[in-house]
Amino acid sequence: MEYLKNFIDGAYHAPVSGQYMDNVNPATGEVYSQIPRSGADDLTMAVNAAERAFPLWSRMSVNERSAILLRLAAGIEVRMDEFVMAESRDNGKPEKLAAHVDIPRAVSNFHFFATAIEHFSSESHYMENVGINFTTRRPIGIVGCISPWNLPLYLFSWKIAPALAAGNCVIAKPSEITPYTASLLGNIANEAGMPAGVLNILHGTGPEIGNEMVSHPKIKAISFTGGTATGQHIARIAAPMFKKLSLELGGKNPTIVFPDVDIKQTVKEIFRSSFSNQGQICLCGSRIFVHQDIYEAFKIAFVDWVSSAKVSYPADPNAQIGAVVSKGHMEKILGYIELAKEEGGRVLTGGVRVHLDAPYHDGFYLAPTVIEGLSNSCRTNQEEIFGPVVTIMPFAEESEVLAMANDTKYGLAASVWTKDLNVAHRMADRLEMGIVWVNSWLIRDLRTPFGGMKDSGVGREGGWEALRFFTEPKNIFIKHE
Ligand code: NAD
Numbered sequence: 001m002e003y004l005k006n007f008i009d010g011a012y013h014a015p016v017s018g019q020y021m022d023n024v025n026p027a028t029g030e031v032y033s034q035i036p037r038s039g040a041d042d043l044t045m046a047v048n049a050a051e052r053a054f055p056l057w058s059r060m061s062v063n064e065r066s067a068i069l070l071r072l073a074a075g076i077e078v079r080m081d082e083f084v085m086a087e088s089r090d091n092g093k094p095e096k097l098a099a100h101v102d103i104p105r106a107v108s109n110f111h112f113f114a115t116a117i118e119h120f121s122s123e124s125h126y127m128e129n130v131g132i133n134f135t136t137r138r139p140i141g142i143v144g145c146i147s148p149w150n151l152p153l154y155l156f157s158w159k160i161a162p163a164l165a166a167g168n169c170v171i172a173k174p175s176e177i178t179p180y181t182a183s184l185l186g187n188i189a190n191e192a193g194m195p196a197g198v199l200n201i202l203h204g205t206g207p208e209i210g211n212e213m214v215s216h217p218k219i220k221a222i223s224f225t226g227g228t229a230t231g232q233h234i235a236r237i238a239a240p241m242f243k244k245l246s247l248e249l250g251g252k253n254p255t256i257v258f259p260d261v262d263i264k265q266t267v268k269e270i271f272r273s274s275f276s277n278q279g280q281i282c283l284c285g286s287r288i289f290v291h292q293d294i295y296e297a298f299k300i301a302f303v304d305w306v307s308s309a310k311v312s313y314p315a316d317p318n319a320q321i322g323a324v325v326s327k328g329h330m331e332k333i334l335g336y337i338e339l340a341k342e343e344g345g346r347v348l349t350g351g352v353r354v355h356l357d358a359p360y361h362d363g364f365y366l367a368p369t370v371i372e373g374l375s376n377s378c379r380t381n382q383e384e385i386f387g388p389v390v391t392i393m394p395f396a397e398e399s400e401v402l403a404m405a406n407d408t409k410y411g412l413a414a415s416v417w418t419k420d421l422n423v424a425h426r427m428a429d430r431l432e433m434g435i436v437w438v439n440s441w442l443i444r445d446l447r448t449p450f451g452g453m454k455d456s457g458v459g460r461e462g463g464w465e466a467l468r469f470f471t472e473p474k475n476i477f478i479k480h481e
Helices: 040-059 062-078 080-091 095-116 152-165 180-192 206-215 228-241 263-279 295-307 327-342 398-406 421-430 463-469
Strands: 006-008 011-013 020-025 030-036 124-127 131-139 142-146 169-173 199-201 219-225 244-248 253-257 285-291 346-349 369-372 389-395 413-417 435-438 471-479
Touching (some): 020 080, 040 142, 040 199, 040 206, 062 080, 062 095, 062 152, 062 180, 080 152, 080 180, 095 152, 095 263, 095 463, 142 206, 152 169, 152 180, 152 219, 152 463, 169 206, 180 199, 206 228, 219 228, 228 244, 253 263, 263 285, 263 295, 263 389, 263 413, 285 295, 285 398, 295 346, 295 369, 295 389, 327 346, 327 389, 389 398, 398 421, 421 435, 463 471
Parallel strands (some): 142 169, 142 219, 169 199, 219 244, 253 285, 253 413, 285 389, 369 389, 413 435
Antiparallel strands (some): 006 011, 006 199, 020 030, 124 131, 346 369
């Protein structure tokens, strides 16, 4: 059995308490490694190391910092296969997905911020006959990055790359459900020439080490991605300490299909937006609204496509749906399917656990599920399920679908499918979401602001937004003689 370690001050350390917890392979249901259950003592070591490293790292030339981060990106790239298999084993996702999305994107995140920092600039404001203001943007100090299990290395690197590029020392915690790829980063950081103490990676549970990080007075900013309830908890602790907070939280995203679309093509795209990564992407559309004129035709084609999707073990090159991340999460999703039935929903396809042949018979597989007959206001359509479950509902008017799409506490993302540019513009303008895709889904440009409105979060990641978050602006005014 492999025992993962914390990465502190440039070296791997067992947790001070000596306590570990199980790490399960969702594809088989078996425990395959042990994770440190870190606590306050581990955090003290990490904070001390980060404090020592900060003067060197924050004053290092941008070129040097950039070069180290580029080598880190390259270090992941040369171990692509190892990372792909580790991510898939930890999370249950098809290897194909990890190979095409997760790990290449982690490489891009480091690459992007390593180069973005070289172009990052600050403003000056000249006052005629008075003087000049100029603004500096300096790193904050020690920052905390906490990430979820659905896109483990992808979202972990999305935070630590800009934090490091901006000159901060980082204490980062991957999800305890998927810690493995983050644990590989320590060696790569050392090989890249990153000074000891700049990047520290602690493992363990949210209520234990996560909470310690959020509460620690020397950690000046928290960048968090995860559930809305956890985000609320973190805000309650961090706000009175005046920490900078970036919160990327849950969603209940609408997918809106107008009657002028090519049904066959759109069905394929909406299969992807609904069920990629087993529906465990914060951006997946889980409420599909289809115009009444094409509702029946779309529904038949969609259900046909979804019911023929291959649910299989992650190493199967033909797997379209892998395992969901844990037994607990699988049971939560099945519970929501039961709730949907109680609320009057009809399961058109899926709705059940799938048992594969040995050695995968105890893995956490669910058939992709489509449910109709529900109102937008029911719990199934208001609460985040975060699994391979979507509902489908007809609409008659643009104003009606807009009202339903916005009628949720969340405001993360939407996709709109139409050939009519006027409809697309009107909808995009009026949807209360941080991200709107038209005739597409999850096409990402790393320069764009990423995040949600309402209960989907506070602040934005990506591009300059991330570099601004991880720096402290200071305005300096110099008076003319
Ligand atoms: P989660 O909130 O349970 O956990 C996320 C991280 O926070 C984990 O590392 C966890 O250990 C840690 N954590 C938990 N309790 C904590 C506490 N009290 N203090 C500090 N840290 C704590 O979320 P999850 O189940 O891992 O992920 C799924 C959720 O993440 C979904 O709601 C999904 O929508 C959301 N998500 C959002 C985005 C986005 O960009 N908006 C992206 C991916 C996932």
